[in-house]
Amino acid sequence: MKINLPDGSKLDVDNNPTVYSVAEGISKGLARDSVAGEVNGKPVDIYYELNDGDNVKIITSKDKKGLEILRHSTAHLMAHAVKRLFPEAKVTIGPVVEDGFYYDFDIEKPFTPEDLELIEKEMKKLSDAKIDIRRKEMEKDKAVKLFNEMGETYKSEIISEIEEENVSLYEQGDFIDLCRGPHLDNTSKIKHFKLLSVAGAYWRGDERNKMLQRIYGTAWFKKSELDEYLQRLEEAKKRDHRKLGKELELFSSFDEVGSGLICWLPKGSKVRLAIENFWREEHIKNDYEILYTPHIGKANLWQTSGHLDFYSENMYSPMDIEGQEYYIKPMNCPFHIMIYKTKTRSYRDLPLRWAELGTVYRYERSGVLHGLLRVRGFTQDDAHIICTDKQIESEISEVLDFSLNIWKDFGFSSVKGYIATKPEKSVGDEAMWQKATDSLTKAIVKSGIDYELDEGGGAFYGPKIDLKVKDAIGREWQMTTIQFDFNLPERFDMNYIDSDGKEKRPFMVHRALLGSLERFFGVLVEHYAGAFPFWIAPTQIKVLNISDDQLDYCKQLVKKLKGKGFRVEPDYRNEKIGYKIREAQLEKIPHMLIIGKEEVENNTVSVRLRDGKNKNNLDFNEYFDVIKYIDENKSVNLWR
């Protein structure tokens, strides 16, 4: 008989061929590498028996699907081990997730880290036992009966919801699990795995349901891949902004102040100031005007804006001021709109681009707070663009370009866009949505940003573009958001007088480029692992003297550099130069000026860069030219 291969060729095969025997027929290497198959587009096990004329594709360990199958089989192996060690545990579901898998168990006593070690050992044993993993088809009611007999009530619950008549089970030794498959054919193929953590998770993700115990793990085909992955986790730990924030004295939060409220320490504040200064300059260059608005506003304002109706869950309780209710702001928009309404606007005034570093407060459930990335008080780099329908396309285009330039300056080169379109429940007429969505799409195409469509993912008040940036170790962070708002102009009855003398409703766009300064700072810390580029570093230059004899010279240097606007700190302590260098190095300071007898005599500076390289005996002006250059050009390099 004949089967078809993906490249269009046909292969003659003997009787009773399987996916594996086909792979073997092609090459030994392919057979060794094979994990599963795809027959007529359906994933199957490697021992699946083929029929004449089948289209067969071999899934190998190099395919993404192959890795998913390995991880899924590892999840089963883990469940197998758990059932052997904890027979009272009920199995539920065990899917593949990014970089690994998890399995949820219903068990009274939560797993401890020691349990994880035991389970891992048991998994190794089961792997060494080389147990065959075999698929079985069964009628639904029979399967329900089987699982009920075993006490696996979650499984029977799942089966009873499956539409098909038959379900598939996978059996390995004394363990059997409901599963669509495919799976590896033997436990011995699962070698390189690690159980990572245990946590609670609700049955079916619903917080009204029972809390189950979830074990997370990872699995790989090669030991080197597992090691690499574990190393990546280590690397992420090292970059953790909460750890670096403490070590580098950047920010802090206090039990006494409250959860999710951030205090910026002097060094972190210096970074923030550099970011804010840059932000302001760029906004002014890009024809924005900068606004300042209060932190609280009367209930009536939030009633008009609709926040009290639609956003109150995220707002803090009102405070009573002379019998009036005031709310602390969760957003800046109502204030900007009030400013818009201070006078009659003409079409000649538009577009208006109003930006504010506005500090807002939103209630977040205590469990979701996380360092700088999820907080209760934060400063948005907010702006509102108010324009006519003819202007929206060019306005969106300009915002996108602006955003890209900002990200480039901060050292993020990889940006991805997501356009979210009209959801089921929405305000504003169809034509407006269409026009706005078109302008978003056109602008993003023009910008050259790679993007995806999130159909129906927009807010009820308008479509949006979100931008995700990729950091130094490949993680994506959602930062920029550009959102149309068809709701607020209506609610506040915003108007302008068009050229025909008629009142018209302007378009309004909210946008935040960095998102919030807190979150952005957190991402920035992780991106650079605390080693900021020269232009952002809290201390750019540290002046280290060899001995007291150079004190006067050093003081002059510091004065000169400060006069030029650089952030420079002295270290004149009576310590060995190695000690001072070590400290400056741990502070991740870009430049150290090492000043000894030689430098004083020659009227020069010697620079030790953060990367350990040296630039010795430079004339001051020569050095000044270099730092001026790398500072102004926002270079990520330490030297020109």
Place this chain on the structure above:
RNA sequence: GCUGGCAUAGCUCAGUAGGUAGAGCGAUGAACUCGUAAUUCAUAGGUCGCCGGUUCAAUUCCGGCUGCCAGCUCCA
């Protein structure tokens, strides 16, 4: 908010089978005046997160609260 874990000196952490605690780093002082990642010696520093209970005695055991961590849920 939910489940589980954790909270000891400025930081990182040890310890007390219930009898009020210790290291390293850091800080301070002194000596050394020193050339590219840790000089030496000395000193100070803790109501053992907060509140309550059990006990002759609680940092230790129990309960509540606050905060942090992992995850779930949430993120119009």
